[in-house]
Amino acid sequence: MPHDTPLVATIVAGLVLAFVLGALANRFRVSPLVGYLLAGVAVGPYTPGFVADRALSLELAEIGVILLMFGVGLHFSLKDLMSVRWIALPGALAQIAFATVLGMALGHALGWTLLGGLVFGLALSVASTVVLLRALQERHLLDSERGRIAVGWLIVEDLAMVIALVLLPALAGRTGADGPAAGGLASLLGGPSLAATLAITLAKAAAFVALMLIVGRRIIPWILHYVAHTGSRELFRLAVLAIALGVAFGAAQLFGVSFALGAFFAGMVLSESELSHEAAAETLPLRDAFAVLFFVSVGMLFDPAILLRDPWPVLATVAIILVGKSLAALAIVLMFRHALGTALMIAASLAQIGEFSFILAGLGVGLDVLPERGRDLILAGAILSILANPLFFVVLDRLRPWLERRGGAADAVAQPAAPAGPPVPLDLADHAVIVGYGRVGRLVGEALARAGRPVLVIEDKSELAGELRGQGIAVVSGNAAAPEVLAAASLARARLLVVAIPNCFEGGQIVEQARAINPALDIVARAHFDAEVEHLRGLGAGVVVMGEREIARAMIEHALGRPAPA
Ligand code: AMP
16 A cells, blocks of 8 residues: 555655656657656646655655765865865855845845845755756766866855754744844844854864764775675675765764765765775665655655746746856856856856755745745746756757867866876877776786887876876876767877776777777777677777686686796
């Protein structure tokens, strides 16, 4: 009976409908997000038929947020975070301030109190983690400079919201005493109890970060390595999930920081471990499933009737999110002398609102500072901005050739943080491109270098790329599956491509793109299963070396008493 098992019903209805509508959306060449959101509307309380449990679906969505942020943390080192602080910190704060003022102005026009307007404005100022990360992941931008800025920005916003959430009840109490309308700005700020609440919040967040960086950084990788040595894949998978969810939950319970922030730090302390790639892979399927539930839960909150009931305020809200916030972000990033392309990408990724806005709106209504209408406007703004977000990126993709033409020079100025070393020589020709400089790629690269062959490396780990650059090796830093990373390797003029990464899915994407760029290229790829050999050959690899078969060959040589190959 569905009503006896609301959790099961919510998960099943959410996933099944999201799948059906997502596939339909895909068929009509629109983003599957649209399908997921509509699935939410369909199982929501405002449309007839089955109604899923709203509170449960929001909690399920939180798991998606945790796993997503954990995955981002795995890609992020402390160094990466620090390298973007000069733009992310002032950028996020200025953007929050700007959007909040716009929201307050709208609140004022609608006759709300100052505090009501403040809550409304803050809710409009913070972007959704899920929407932003999905957009970046889809475009392989997470590991790029601009992706790092966007994530740093998101983390600052997250921290600001954690502070807002704890301060709000204190503020509401203060203005509640002398009537909401009498709560002027002077009484909103200042006062000993407020300052104390703020200090305690910041101290708790700082204590959490310090604990993670000092203790967590040693213990968490140790646990994972220990489990990896047991040889049980199931235990390893469990360990990764336990760490991601456990740290996020503990951080929220004990230190009052958000789940997202807790998960991010859990991932970040693991990012230096060589197991981080595996840990990321283990959480992928669950992460995707729960991220879908996030969109379903947003759809569920949406009452389509508001579009008819309150059209102008809805329009104004959406304009603040899409136009106001983007223009502020654009101006700030440009002010920091980044290229127009970077500025547009960051503005586009932040032009939406999501989970934090709902939490803030819910709290505001609960404390009686935000009118219900404010919450409805926030929900409408969220769903419409999430729907519009992919369009922003489509426009950006169209603009890309133009941006690249005009942005080349500006980008050079824009990336002072890039590690020093010889740039990729533009006149490289007849060279070998090696993707991945790990256990396999390194040996190949060293042998080619000894033979005097020109080599260019594409490596995902930024620290490793920096190290190689220091040794005078030509390196493109980033995920080779991303078209712009691959394009930097001058494949059209290369002679050989060695795809030396263990992941066959990514390897396939690389081989396919490389073959399209250069039909004459000699492509060698790495595989671990027979099916992978077929797959890579089918996509255009000339030679596919299966690791396990080569290991067996060496073992056979040994067993039969012949000299082992070097
Ligand atoms: P190993 O498995 O030890 O040969 O290491 C593989 C290497 O390839 C590691 O250094 C990874 O950082 C790198 N790598 C994995 N995937 C990619 C990718 N898609 N693009 C560039 N480098 C990658």
